[in-house]
Amino acid sequence: MQDVDVDLDRRLGAKVTSKQKKRMKRKLVRELRMKEQMDRYKGKDGKDEYTGWHTIDIQGGTPLEKNFILSSIGSDVEVEFRPLGFFKMGTTSGFYLEKNASAANAIVALDKRLQGPDGSRLKINLKKCETPDLVLNTDQLQVLRDVLSQRFNSEACLLDLSSFHYEQRFLDQDILAPLASTSIMKHVVRMIRENVPQLKALNLSKNNFKVKHLKGLQGLNIGNSQLAALNLEHNDIRDISVLKQVKMFPLSELNLQFNPLLKSYKDCPMKYIRHVRKEIPHLKIIDGVDIDAYLLENEKSQANGLEPSVSQPNVNETGSSSNTVSEGMVRTFLEQYYALIDTPQRSNLVAAYTPDAVLEVKSSISEINSSVLVGHDEISKALVGFPVTQHQHNTFSFNIQPLSPNVTQAVVTGQVLLAGSSTAVAFARKMNIVPFNTGFCCSQDLFELRGL
Structure with a gap:
């Protein structure tokens, strides 16, 4: 610890109180320990093998519940974080964080500053760890x-x-x-x-x-x-x-x-x-x-x-891609698109659109309203908000035409069944497919729905 004291004196100078010096010393010791833990994840070739995971351990005088811990920490930590795998063992509770060092550091800074339900000071420990390998019951x-x-x-x-x-x-x-x-x-x-x-x-x-x-x-x-x-x-x-x-x-x-x-x-x-x-x-x-x-x-x-x-x-x-759009690649894009559209993961289809894409909905049915949506945020909300669908693939027809070397238009028509309805409706989807991020995305999507 003598080296810590020397380094601390160099940082603070002489004009500090003993209380301030003790507080800063604790902080410096934490920094040194974190550096030591980081070094453990460097392989023989010196490459960093750390995977971005932290374990947060919290000890109190009595067992601590999840809601109490998260509300106590959340009121003092401004950095957003998502706790994963909450656990409780005796008087120790905790959770994991993934790729959020700023939140991990903000949480461990609350060590002995928060109180448990019994009035005891909570001890908060932070450890870097490999990907958690837990046993499931x-x-x-x-x-x-x-x-x-x-x-x-x-x-x-x-x-x-x-x-x-x-x-x-x-x-x-x-x-x-x-x-x-x-x-x-x-x-x-x-x-x-x-x-x-x-x-x-x-x-x-x-x-x-x-x-x-x-x-x-x-x-x-x-x-x-x-x-x-x-x-x-x-x-x-x-x-x-x-x-x-x-x-x-x-x-x-x-x-x-x-x-x-x-x-x-x-x-x-x-x-x-x-x-x-x-x-x-x-x-x-x-x-x-x-x-x-x-x-x-x-x-x-x-x-x-x-x-x-x-x-x-x-x-x-x-960055944007410079790949030439071919008919085969557009068909692969459409296959992947319609493989997801009827699943609970439909919201993931937002990744199929460029960030500034336009989705125009023209609908004559009551279940879906006509609208014009621009950008990922609006398109994502629309994908989540649409009723559950079941596209009838045996009714599909495709027309794929290049508009330019880097833009291909795909028109898909067919029938789709909406949740709560026993009668299918007709749809037509006209999509402009363009190169984006070494792959392909839709830049403009005109989606039309009408009763049969």
Whole structure:
């Protein structure tokens, strides 16, 4: 502690009271401990392996209830935070925070400043931790099984596990089930094998995965796997070795957008495409780019001494895309769109629109009002507010026409059944599909509904 005292004297100078010095000393000791904990998560190569999780432990003279803890902390902490996996063991209670260091620091600063119901001072401890790997009991495993069932679209054989541990049923029952947890991944893989052996598409976006967390996926490759599409965007994948973790599947489409690994290919997209093709020869589409078409056009251009005749894939983490829109990619976009639209995860479709997109609704039926919605906020509210639907896919017809090299218009017509009604209504949807963030989004959507 002598070094702490020396550093403290240098920071504060001589004109401080002993009480102020003690308070600052406690703060400095906490900072040093946090630095030591951070160092523990650095591997042999010096790379930071910390996954962004904190454990908040709170000790009082008596067992503390969740509502009391959160209301006490919430009244003194201005930073927004979402507590996950609340637990109680004896006189210690606590919860986890994910990727919210500012809230974690604000909460631990309340150490011994809050009072428990019995008047005792609450001790608050903060620890950085790996992804929580908790054991689920029988009831919790049943909730896990129910959530998987709700998130499965049988028509498209699509399982949507995006932002999995933020599923509302988990939050309501204080179940912490991150897919990056070894035990949770084992449970999920086992349930998929037992119930959905024909799985064709899997969405694992927004789960804070590192490459090492994907080893558990190999458990799905038992027998004749049919997994053809895998979405890993918006994770923490930093190494191209991720391809080795998924190459055993018969993938035709893989999405790695919005992962740190793309930074290293920012100025050399051709290297990225060739690396992907070498590692997974059977892959057809990477991040929305048709690999064969891309390589063919660029090789032709190089042979003629010309600049590439097709747009380079955008391998930045953010920014607009320059991909050429093809009919095949628009059809894939529409398949994914209509695979989600009739599910409880319909609100996720907001990601299918550009931030400034316009959704115009023209309706002659009472269940849905005509309106013009602009931007993600308004479109998101509309998606949530629309009644539950069941589109009748056997009535669909498609008309896909390019308006320009970077804009393709898709017109979908058919019939849809609305909740509470026994009679289907006719719909027509005219969507302008454009490149965005190395993939494709809808910039303008005209949605018309009328009675039959």
